[in-house]
Amino acid sequence: MKSYLFLMTSFLVILLTACAKPSTSATETWLTKETKVNLPSPILGQTYHDQQLLTFNYNGQQNSLIVLVDVNNDTLNVVGLSTLGIRLFKIEYHDNVITTEQYIFIKELPPASQILSDIMLSIYPIQTWLAVLPAKWQLVDDKYHRKLLNDKHEIVIDITYQKPLSSQIRKPSNIEHKVFNYQIAIESME
Template sequence: MNKLITLFVCILLSGCASNSQTLTSAWLKRDVKVRLPAVTLSHDINKQQLLTAKVGNKTGSLITLLEVKDGRVVLMGLSTMGIRLFEATYDGQTIQVEKYITLLDLPPANQVLADIMLSYWPVKAWQHLLPNDWQLLDKGNKRLLIDDNQQIISEITYKQSSGEREPITIKNNYFNYFISIQDMEE
């Protein structure tokens, strides 16, 4: 079970190799970076979610606490047993990461924040930050991130819940991972 948790955290965390990060960008592809948008939403977000990731034939789960409020994003990761693993805070300028348990070979925390922000932030907040000829499109219950070669890089699926659109899956075709998101408050 610990190997599965470690694998999942490796997929989702970004920048946890040190306690403090000053990054504000994330990788869309190996040689394509994007700056994260400002923390300006018309509403606050406060979520407790179970994330299950699949990479190849391996699956792992992680509990996340997400709060978007007062111009900042706070993402806390817990093991499924409730052990605090990390906390990442983004204020629109810098990403600060505190890790509580050392795990090796973790991707940066800004990648996790990018997936979250791609899911929740409006398309218009992203469009001017994307590279030339890249698109972020909403089509029904899906959001597609399309590169300059018209390849779908990320596909986010939503459901309607209490009149709001909630992300339930994130599929990254380029980095080859799939994340399902279950709201623990339902």
């Protein structure tokens, strides 16, 4: 019986790792269904590490995952884990190339590339984003909020930050994407 369980566990591990084929993609992201932009460079100018519990309300369902975010020098790494610790995806953004390893796809969650752009939109400086936004789009920032406005001055993404503010980089507590109709509640686990 023990050998059977060992064989089954080994088979599942091999099966899961075989499904994780790295793929590279352009550094583009969708802000709306019609608007695609290039992501800004992953260079943040300082190191950043955060472990977050993300709770998504998407397609009428609520799901959670743990995300590890690391920014060092010119590389941004994001690892997504299930709440049980099973690796779902890994994204590396380095030298204007995004490498994604999708281990398990969960249709009730936004794509890993969308999670990457939301993280970047919430922690990277406003000047970094203004250089890549379409004409007449705005990123409006105040102490506890950041709003991405389209050329018609409609809110596309609304980000709320934790109180009190961290001394270096503000940590988001909520991201609401009004066009793609999802909301992410963010709880720092550090």
